[in-house]
Amino acid sequence: MALQEQALPLGGVTPDRTGKDRTDHLLVAEMIPHGSKVLDVGCGDGELLQLLESRGIDGRGIELSREGVNRCVAKGLAVVQGDADTDLVNYPDDAFDYVILSQTLQATRQPKIVLENLLRIGRRAIVSFPNFGFWKMRLQLLVGGHMPRTENLPATWYDTPNIHFCTIKDFVQLCDEINVKMERAVALDLYGRPVPLNLPWWVWNMFGEQGVFLLSRGGAGK
C-alpha cells in the first residue's frame, strides 16, 4: 500500500482551548467533522473525549480501569467500564460515525479482531499506536540488547500492559490483510510533530514515534 500522505490541513493542528491539548488528540479531533457520533475505546481520563465534546462532537467512551471511568463520569462524559477485547461485540453495526482507538491497540489481546470490530461498529476508525520501528527502539535492542523503553513507554518488559507491539509497517500490512482502507496516515515524531510529508514511508517507520491512521472499510469486501 502506498503511504504517500495527501496534504494534511495542518492549520487546525494548533493547541486551542486550554493550549495544552496533546498534538495527537488535536490531530484526531481534526479528522472528525462537527456533529459526528464517536466512540473512544480506551478513553483513559477522558481528555480526548472532552476535547471532542468541546467541538460539538457526540462522544462516548469505554475504559478498562475503574478509576479512569469514574473520573470521566465525574466530568459528565458518557463512559462505561469495559474491555476492548470482550465488550465491543455488544455494540451493533454502524452504531457510530467514528470509533477511536488511541494508544490502546498494542494492549489488546486480539488486535486484529479489535480492528475488525472497530470498523463494524463505526463507519470509520481512527487508530493511533506507538511505532515499535522507531529508531530509538531499534537502537536499544540492537546496541543495548534490551527490550526498548522510551519516555512514552516507560514500563519494563515484565510489567507492561502492552503485549502486541507493532511497527507502522506491520500495521499497514494488517490493514491490507483484512481489507481495511487507509484514508489518511500521519506519523508523529518524538515531540508529537508530524513527520514532514512526502518523505518515503520507511522514514516514517524509522522516525515516527507514533502513527495515527484514519481507516474505513475496504471496498472489495462490500
Next chain:
Amino acid sequence: MTNVQSISSPSIHSEDRAHEAEHPTSTVARFGMDQPLKLDCGVDLAPFQIAYQTYGELNADRSNAILICHALTLDQHVANVHPLTGKAGWWEIMVGPGRPLDTDRYFIICANVIGGCMGSTGPASTNPATGKPWGLDFPIITIPDMVRAQAMLLDRLGIETLLCVIGGSMGGMQVLQWTAAYPERVFSALPVACSTRHSAQNIAFHELGRQAVMADPDWHHGRYFERNTHPHRGLAVARMAGHITYLSDAALHRKFGRRMQDRELPTFSFDADFQVESYLRYQGSSFVERFDANSYLYLTRAMDYFDIAADHDGVLAEAFRGIKTRFCVVSFTSDWLFPTSESRALVHALNASSARVSFAEIETDRGHDAFLLDVPEFFDIARAFLESAGKARGLKSAGG
C-alpha cells in the same frame, strides 16, 4: 431454663401508623372514580391517592424537575424529619442546598409508591367498599403500576418531562421502568444498585421474609388490624434477613466482628451476646414501628415480578430501542444483592440500543446499602451527571 430474649415490642402505636397511611404528613394527590389506576393484574384501582414531598422550586419552563424513586422500605420523606420516627430524611446526604441533588437548583419530587404505607393507597388504606383496611383484598401491584401512578401525579403537577429520574434498588427498578415506558418524559436517568429483573436469589430472600410475616400468629391472614395486633415479630425477622442482604461480609466484620454486646464473656444463653445480633434486633424492631406488614408483602412481590426484558419478547435492548434518554448506571463492588454483573447487562443492552450511557462501578465494602451512605465518589458522579444533563437541557449552570 436457658434465657431467651426476643425482639422488643414496638413503641409507636399501630394507630399512628394507620393514621399516617390514610392521612399522611405529606401533600396528597387524590384521583377519583373517573381516573382509575390501571393495574397490570387487570384491576382498575379507584379511587386512589398518592402522598408526596417536594423540595426546591419548579422553574418557569418546568425543566428542572427531578423525581426520586424510593426503595422497598423507604418512603417519600427524603429530606425532612420522618413523621413517625422523628429521624432525619433518608437521603439528606444527597438532597438539599448545595448537595448533588441541589434544592437551590432543582425541583425534587418523591412520592410514596402505590402499595406503600406512608399515605399512598396500599393494603393499609381503607377499602371504600368495606370501610375497613384493604388487607389482602388489595390487588397485587407491580413496578410498572408504581410508575404509572407517578406519571399520573406528574400530569397532575403539570410536569411533562423530568430532567432526571433517580433511585436505588427498588427505586432503580422504577427508574428503568420509567425509561422503558415513558422514554420521552425522561431526559436523564440515574439507576443505582439495581437490575432490569429480580434474580432467583432475591426472590428467594423475599419469600423468606414473606413467610416469616405469615408465620407470625398475629398476622391473621392479613387482617391483624381487626384484632388490634401487628405481626411485628414476623416482620422484624423479615427485616433482619433483608438487612443482612443489604450489607456485606466485610462491612459486618468491620462494624461488629465477633465483638460482644455490653459483656465480656458469653452468657451461655440465647441473649444477644454478639453486637451483630443486637444490631439486627434493633433494625428489626425499629422497622416494625414504621412499616405495615402487608405492605411489605405487596412491595416485595412487585419487585419479584419485575423483568423488563420479559415485556419485550425477552430482548432487553428492545425496551430501550431508539431511546434519547441519557443514562448513568451506578453499581457498588460489594453489592451482592444487585451485583455489578446485572448493571453491566443493562449497560450492554443500552449500548446495543445506542443510548448515551455512563456506567461507574464504585469500590466500597459497604454492600447494597452503599447508595444511602456517605460515598463521595458516588456523589461526585451524580453531581456531574446532573450538571451535564442540566446543561444539555439548557438549565443555567450551578454558578449562574
